[in-house]
Amino acid sequence: MTPDAETTPLLFAFQELPLQKPLCDRLRAQVGQLESRHFPDGESYVRVHSDVTGRHCILLADLSRPDDRYLSLIFLADTLRDLGAASVGLVAPYLCYMRQDARFQSGEAITSKIFARSLSAHIDWLVTVEPHLHRFRSLDQLYSVPSRVVQAAPALVEWLGQRRHLLLVGPDAESEHWVAEIARRSGHPYVIGHKERLGDRHVRVTLPPVEQYDDRVAVIIDDVISSGHTILKCLQALEAGGIEQVECAxxxxxxxxxxxxxxxxxxxxxxxxxxxxxxxxxxxxxxxLLAPAIQACLRSAQET
Incomplete structure (x- = not known):
């Protein structure tokens, strides 16, 4: 293997993802070749076609529906190690199983901790974007491997900064610090709502008076849209307050x-x-924003 090959990372993904090509370009990484499928009984088959001996490998994974994807991911991670990879890192732009961070009712599984312990056993480092850190100060409280959190605010600021005459809306108190900073940097006013969670799929959102902004386009800013109920209730509250055009980022x-x-x-x-x-x-x-964080993890892996 040439010295250049040793320092060129391999990037593996089970499907073609929007971030795959831009990250390969920015990291000067090669696309790792693999084969995966499911047997008729649902079991996973994974085969690595690239020579990974001595190579630093990156797994780029969409974990938005983790129960369907997790086993194949750890099969791939362990296979890369078995085949002689120098390191195996995970880039999970969306990090799943962050919601259940406490035992709210007796007998509940604290899945954020269980998932973190499991995943940490199969990778050398982790990079993610805006994880839902609510009761934890950092990923280090969950994951035993080095991790880096990428803030998405600069990307949102750049997009919002190209727009004019907006009102930014944070749906709940949790979002206030984040939305306030985005508003300050993009030059738009903002308001923050009050959210009451009534169940997995039911919320109530109330907003301060917004009549003075009725000539602006309201843009709801949120980290994750899952069921969409928070955004829907926010939309309805804005319309009731006299805002005619509502968008969401x-x-x-x-x-x-x-x-x-x-x-x-x-x-x-x-x-x-x-x-x-x-x-x-x-x-x-x-x-x-992701590329520098990944490069830092690769440098650390190459130095060990």
Missing amino acids: AVHGIFADESDAQLVGAGLAGLVTTNTVPHATNVIDVSP
């Missing part, structure tokens, strides 16, 4: 149960997301 678009179509059908005038999770709404590219 989010980091991770999960869109369970086709909630994107439901939001547009309910009157949302625009919907954009970053390319952390593949979706037709991917407009904002986070690869310029």
Whole structure:
């Protein structure tokens, strides 16, 4: 193997992802060749075709529906190690199983901790974008491998900064610090709502008076859209307050149960997301923010 090959990382992905090419270009990485499928009984088959001996490998994974994808991912990670990879790191732009970070009712599994322990056993480092850190200060409290968190705010600021006459809306108190910083850097006013969670799929959102902004386009800013109920209630509250045009910009678009179509059908005038999770709404590219974090992890792996 040539010295250049030793320092050129290999990037593996089970499917063609929006971030794959831009990250390969920015990292000067080669695409790792693999084969995967499912047997008739549902079991996974994984085969690596690239020579990974002595190579630093990156797994780029969409974990938006983890129960369907996790086993294949750890099969690949362990296979790369078995075949002699120098290191195996994971880039999971959307990091799943962050919601259940406490035992809210007796007997519940704290899945964030269990998932982190399991995943840490199969990788050497982790990079993700805007994980839902609520009761944890950092990923280090969950994951035993080195991790880096990429903030998506600069990408949102760049996109919002190209727009004029907006009102930014944070749906709940958790979002206030984040939305306030985005508003300051993009030059737009903002308001923050109050959210009450009534169940997995039911929330109530109330907003401060917004009548003074009735000539502006409201853009709801959120980190994750899953069921879409928070965005829907925020949309309804804005319309009730006299805002005629409402859009939404989010980091991770999960869109369970086709909630994107439901939001547009309910009157949302625009919907954009970053390319952390593949979706037709991917407009904002986070690869310029991800690449330096990945490079830092690769440098650390190469030095050990």
